[in-house]
Amino acid sequence: MSTKPFTFICGEDDYLVSEKGRAWFKEQAKDIVDDLSKETIDGRAGNIAEVEQALNRFTSAVQTLDMFGGRKVVWLKDVNFMANNQTGNAQGTLDLVDGLKDLLGGIDPDAVGVLITAHPIYKVRSFYKWVKSNADFTLIEGGKDSAAGLAAIIHEECDKAGASITRDAVQLLIGKVNGNTRLIVEETRKLVTFVGTEGGAISDRLVTDLVPNFGDADFFEAADAFYSLKLDWTLEALRRHFFTESESRPLLGSLQSRNRLLIQLRVLMDAGAIRLGGRGIAKSDLEAAARTYGHHFGEGAEKSNLNVFTQNPWYLGRLAQTAAKVPLKKLVDFQIAFTEAFEAIIARPNEQEEVCRELAVKCLS
8 A cells, every 4th residue: 555645647648547547446445345435526627616616525525534434535536627727727726726735645545545636737837746746646648649558558458359450450540539548449449349359350441441530630531542552442432432421622631631741751751851660750850850941831830731840750650651652743743633623623513523533543543
């Protein structure tokens, strides 16, 4: 049992933080028979009044001892008012959180086990620095920029079910769910259920067929097919796209946006500024290239397909596999063809599928 008075788990990824907290709570509560001695308090709050209500319930739970003198466990979960947001930045919230120090510092862990899970967390605050020194503290790194961690979660779920998954399928799955850990787990479980538990294999094609696009992820199947440079798959994907959709502009926009990044990547690769390795593009290579060439793209840090250095390194590594196969001149030809296709659908608005099929044949034949 920890010698610290309480446990604090935090991070940017709500799923990872919650799962870590759930495991802690289950372990701490396993020998406690009385359900009243196992309390969870919802720490989500949208304003100062709700922060005060949550902390009052938490304080009461911590200070109320077990009726029969046994140990109890209290979990303040899903705290969102320690973040850099309007509620978290309010002076009333800061005062209420700061007032927790006396309560938390005086807890006897032999009498009551206390856990706080918070996501996201603003690390510059004095309370954050205090809990690092005074709690059994865990910061969970992860999220969208941790492709290796997300891939490990996918493989873990597959291993538990006795299924396998290809490297391309892992990368595609991460992209389709926009790096959301909770969705990655749920979609992986769906996939392993589909293939069965007796050596079933998950391919990138299966991910394409069964996993929808979430959030702002830019993953049309037809765009994936086009940049695989496979004409048959592209034509089949276009048929599926237009079976449910009548509009081609979002798809053409996706093709054009990726192509802009591919052109930038190909130029950097040809210049020797970045290299494509077994794990994609090294973050250090991108940072070095940004120091050398970044001023040409302006000072804006917002994500844009006009600035390759604002993109996720994992996503760029995936695109670079295509950039390595296609000469710069051909990528420029693609961009011209996309523009011509936009003009064609304006002239032939009732023949958008035909325009896209002509585009595919022209570029990929």
